[in-house]
Ligand SMILES: [Ca+2]
């Protein structure tokens with residue numbers, strides 16, 4: 037009778053608390069604990085940690101960092117895989133960890149660079165073809181901890197990226213512009229300039245389409 041009394045009280049608590057459910061999932065149908073939406077665990081019928089299911093708020097915007105993750109994409113800088121990746125290597129480029137990218141792709145990138153611009157000798161950064169494609173093949177966005185943040189402002193290069201940086205024009209300039217940046221003027225810009233929609237002030241800061 038005493039056990040029955042405790043179970044009765046327990047069920048009463050469970051049915052009276054908002055965002056709390058009881059679980060009796062063991063084989064003997066014993067009551068084994070509480071599921072709440074703030075216990076830091078994915079339990080009950082939650083679809084993520086403390087979200088989804090019948091009692092918790094929806095998981096929209098909540099990222100589940102549990103489990104083991106696999107690299108599926110690599111896009112440290114815009115357009116690198118698109119421009120320099122060959123049709124047979126785009127997937128492997130996306131799944132190669134950055135420390136292995138140079139050895140895996142620099143040679144192919146150099147061939148592609150000289151195919152795009154057979155007259156290439158150097159660029160506005162003074163980088164020959166091998167050195168430039170070594171930088172490109174290691175497709176990560178560098179960020180300087182101090183100083184100016186810019187994709188390229190004429191003197192500083194790849195110290196970060198501002199939303200307003202014209203990153204495609206920078207890439208085209210370095211590929212086609214020659215040592216002074218003045219070669220092939222019709223190829224050193226996509227002729228799309230400043231963004232015409234205001235950037236958002238909150239993450240992910242991108243502008244809405246118009
Ligand atoms: Ca939970």
Ligand SMILES: [Ca+2]
Nearest residue numbers: 202205226228
């Ligand atoms: Ca542009």
